Amino acid sequence: MKTGLATSHYSKQNMTRAIACGTGYGCRNKITDRSMAKPQRSRRGKAPGRSGGASNTYAALDLGTNNCRLLIAEKSASGGLRVVDSYSQIVALGEGLAATGRLSDNAMARAMEALRKCSDKVKKHRPIRSRFIATQACRAASNGRDFITDVRTKIGLRMETISPKEEAKFALLGSLDLVDPNSDFALVIDIGGGSTELSWIDARSAATRGVKGCAARPPILGWASFPVGVVTLNEMITGEDRYARMVEHVTGLMHANDAATRFGPLFRAGRGQLIGNSGTVTSLVGCHLGLDRYIRSVVDGVTVDLPELSKTIFRLRSATTEERAKEPCLAGGRSELMLPGMAILDSIFATWPSAKLRVGDRGLREGILLSMIHGPAVNANTPSNKTGPNRTGRRRSTSAKAAAPEPAK
Numbered sequence: 001m002k003t004g005l006a007t008s009h010y011s012k013q014n015m016t017r018a019i020a021c022g023t024g025y026g027c028r029n030k031i032t033d034r035s036m037a038k039p040q041r042s043r044r045g046k047a048p049g050r051s052g053g054a055s056n057t058y059a060a061l062d063l064g065t066n067n068c069r070l071l072i073a074e075k076s077a078s079g080g081l082r083v084v085d086s087y088s089q090i091v092a093l094g095e096g097l098a099a100t101g102r103l104s105d106n107a108m109a110r111a112m113e114a115l116r117k118c119s120d121k122v123k124k125h126r127p128i129r130s131r132f133i134a135t136q137a138c139r140a141a142s143n144g145r146d147f148i149t150d151v152r153t154k155i156g157l158r159m160e161t162i163s164p165k166e167e168a169k170f171a172l173l174g175s176l177d178l179v180d181p182n183s184d185f186a187l188v189i190d191i192g193g194g195s196t197e198l199s200w201i202d203a204r205s206a207a208t209r210g211v212k213g214c215a216a217r218p219p220i221l222g223w224a225s226f227p228v229g230v231v232t233l234n235e236m237i238t239g240e241d242r243y244a245r246m247v248e249h250v251t252g253l254m255h256a257n258d259a260a261t262r263f264g265p266l267f268r269a270g271r272g273q274l275i276g277n278s279g280t281v282t283s284l285v286g287c288h289l290g291l292d293r294y295i296r297s298v299v300d301g302v303t304v305d306l307p308e309l310s311k312t313i314f315r316l317r318s319a320t321t322e323e324r325a326k327e328p329c330l331a332g333g334r335s336e337l338m339l340p341g342m343a344i345l346d347s348i349f350a351t352w353p354s355a356k357l358r359v360g361d362r363g364l365r366e367g368i369l370l371s372m373i374h375g376p377a378v379n380a381n382t383p384s385n386k387t388g389p390n391r392t393g394r395r396r397s398t399s400a401k402a403a404a405p406e407p408a409k
Helices: 012-021 105-125 136-140 144-154 164-174 203-216 230-236 242-255 258-268 279-288 306-318 321-325 334-351 364-374
Strands: 057-063 067-075 081-090 129-134 185-191 196-202 220-226 272-276 303-305 356-359
Touching: 057 105, 057 364, 067 105, 067 364, 081 105, 081 364, 105 144, 129 136, 129 364, 136 144, 164 185, 164 196, 164 203, 164 220, 164 364, 185 203, 185 258, 185 279, 185 334, 196 203, 196 258, 203 364, 220 242, 220 258, 230 242, 230 334, 242 258, 242 334, 258 272, 272 279, 272 334, 279 306, 279 334, 279 356, 303 306, 306 334, 306 356, 321 334
Parallel strands: 057 129, 185 272, 272 356
Antiparallel strands: 057 067, 067 081, 185 196, 196 220, 303 356
16 A cells, blocks of 8 residues: 555644534534534433423444444434434454454343443433344354344344345434545445445435435445454464465455455546444544543544555554554554455555545434435334344355446436
8 A cells, every 4th residue: 555645634724613513423514513522411211312201313233343323313404413312342253253254142142231322311211213223243243143033022122134235224324424525436445344335325325315215226336345354364374474465365355355446446537435434433533633631522523544554554553553542543452453454455545545534423223214204104113112024134245346327427
């Protein structure tokens, strides 16, 4: 990966805005109109998000390979989200999955405990619609369906294992206001614990359609799901020169997919924009900006020059484990999974190059909520505490797929 000097689009004004916000989880943007760090306080004993006893909230739960996340929000006046409650916990559901092909008892117990807490929050707010999803770990594990059944029986959450293509759609919806309509194409990067989802979109169509139009018909020109995430890649490749071998392995997977040859030339011609919204990206950019602590409102929406970001990647991957752990933005165990995350990013940057990267501290939850608010009613589970049947009960292949892009203009 080539490196060079460039300047990130970051200013003291952004820092001032973040400090004034006082939370580190968000100031105003088109997706979330309010700070997302603290739920709104209820008054007179009423659950937050309710008015006169009638709920106007939506709930989205994302159980991934590494994290369990819940977001409960109302529709804002601008059509975005006003968050009233949230929950996030590292559960490492996919721990050992690469070696055994199964979810371990300890991992399932950790996830079950987190899901109980999520269930309590959902019951408290009584959302009018909700959707509870599981991703790569449950897709890949031989006992993934059994675990989903146990969650329904023991906790009452009817979860569904969604497809990689649905993940791509939700990642797009959550990042929609980051799309540059002056670009022809945008690549949305979602690096998870067990897989990496990429989607190539028609940037101009996305900007024209808006959230409601994209929820109904997302302008996705192609998508690919690669069975490598920060957890699985970390367990898969160990020993000496592991970073170089990680990059080589992931790059091989990406070049074996026709998206490399179909979209690669378009990005090399300067027609594509990169958007990254995973924990790897946000943590990396926090380090890149030299923040004393991670501040969401500084990172979310920032644009960085890739040559300069590549220098930060080189610095972090050259550091010792102890040195990476001292990085303020890699606290809470994040430093342990940065190597595989950066290796995946390096592979993406080399295969679909661009001069800059737009960053979003968003996830599947935001996309799911916007899909329920703006999309067809079939996308949501109704009533609030009862989710629909598992519509993706069949195990899906984890091989990468891509749809054909539009012909080059």
